[in-house]
Amino acid sequence: MNTIKSLSKFLTKYFTFFVILVALLAIFIPGPGTTLATTKVGNLSAVSILLMIVLFGMGITLTPNDFKRVARNPLQVILGTIAHYIIMPFIAFLLVHLFGLTGAAAVGVILVGSAPSGTSSNVMSFLSGGDVALDVSIGLLSTLLAPVMIPTLLKLLAGKWVNVPFSSMFFSAFQIVVIPIVLGIIVHTIFKEHVQKVIEIMPLISQVAILVIILAVLSANSKTILAVSTLILVPVIILHNLLGYLLGYGFSKLMKMDTPQQKAITFEVGMQDSALASTLAISFFEPASAIAAVMFSVWHNISGSVLASLWKNHTEKAPD
Numbered sequence: 001m002n003t004i005k006s007l008s009k010f011l012t013k014y015f016t017f018f019v020i021l022v023a024l025l026a027i028f029i030p031g032p033g034t035t036l037a038t039t040k041v042g043n044l045s046a047v048s049i050l051l052m053i054v055l056f057g058m059g060i061t062l063t064p065n066d067f068k069r070v071a072r073n074p075l076q077v078i079l080g081t082i083a084h085y086i087i088m089p090f091i092a093f094l095l096v097h098l099f100g101l102t103g104a105a106a107v108g109v110i111l112v113g114s115a116p117s118g119t120s121s122n123v124m125s126f127l128s129g130g131d132v133a134l135d136v137s138i139g140l141l142s143t144l145l146a147p148v149m150i151p152t153l154l155k156l157l158a159g160k161w162v163n164v165p166f167s168s169m170f171f172s173a174f175q176i177v178v179i180p181i182v183l184g185i186i187v188h189t190i191f192k193e194h195v196q197k198v199i200e201i202m203p204l205i206s207q208v209a210i211l212v213i214i215l216a217v218l219s220a221n222s223k224t225i226l227a228v229s230t231l232i233l234v235p236v237i238i239l240h241n242l243l244g245y246l247l248g249y250g251f252s253k254l255m256k257m258d259t260p261q262q263k264a265i266t267f268e269v270g271m272q273d274s275a276l277a278s279t280l281a282i283s284f285f286e287p288a289s290a291i292a293a294v295m296f297s298v299w300h301n302i303s304g305s306v307l308a309s310l311w312k313n314h315t316e317k318a319p320d
Contacts, residue, residue: 019301030218033222045283051279053180058181077138088272092114105292112277112292122136124308135264135268140181146273146276152166214297220287237296245269
């Protein structure tokens with residue numbers, strides 16, 4: 001078990017490096033990832049199952065106390081979730097029109113903007129000295145709302161480029177997102193301390209699963225990822241993420257939150273669940289619409305790591 005913990009800490013510390021490495025492998029050796037991207041188990045894709053494992057891991061770490069914590073401080077959690085679902089879709093919509101994106105590219109950017117908070121934000125908040133409890137609470141609420149928010153925002157903001165199958169997307173997102181989380185909570189509630197060993201290895205399993213999802217989605221688009229028409233997404237993704245941080249931070253300052261809360265809100269707003277966005281893109285739209293999500297996944301792990309490090313160093317150097 002100590003070996004697994006050490007491996008998990010190592011992977012967490014160098015996760016950005018592994019994301020970049022997997023991205024390069026997907027582009028230059030796409031065969032294995034492409035096979036995985038097209039594999040199905042019943043009516044679910046292999047990528048969907050991997051994401052369900054990640055979210056089950058999230059659920060199994062939750063206890064009734066986590067929901068009590070949300071109930072004790074609902075305003076900050078609700079405000080953070082509202083900020084996330086207003087700021088990121090709004091930025092996505094503006095950037096799509098500013099850069100003249102259409103079709104799959106536009107749908108992909110808006111789909112990323114409509115996704116819930118990314119799981120990586122919890123790690124970044126912890127590393128920067130942010131309010132991790134608030135971070136996790138916002139992530140949980142935004143994820144549970146995803147089956148409704150994603151198709152609603154897509155229909156509103158991307159309806160002119162693509163037909164959004166609202167009911168199908170709702171039930172798919174519910175199946176992929178809510179059911180695994182609820183099952184995880186049930187397992188934890190029933191078995192309690194007996195699941196501790198499982199909880200200890202879930203971060204490692206989740207990180208590996210996310211890397212494999214990136215490999216699969218990027219491999220499926222390896223022929224177009226370096227095309228000139230695709231490279232226009234690079235500045236769009238960078239701006240989307242950085243403006244999310246900036247406006248999330250500005251919102252938390254406006255709400256007069258303390259410094260740890262400001263850090264949590266910043267990461268919760270600016271970092272997206274790109275794995276969910278890419279999974280839904282592959283399931284419902286053109287494969288090319290998943291490219292923005294994969295690019296976002298690579299970039300926000302880089303920018304999040306840098307911002308967390310800068311914040312941490314600034315805090316350590318600050319006078320008592």
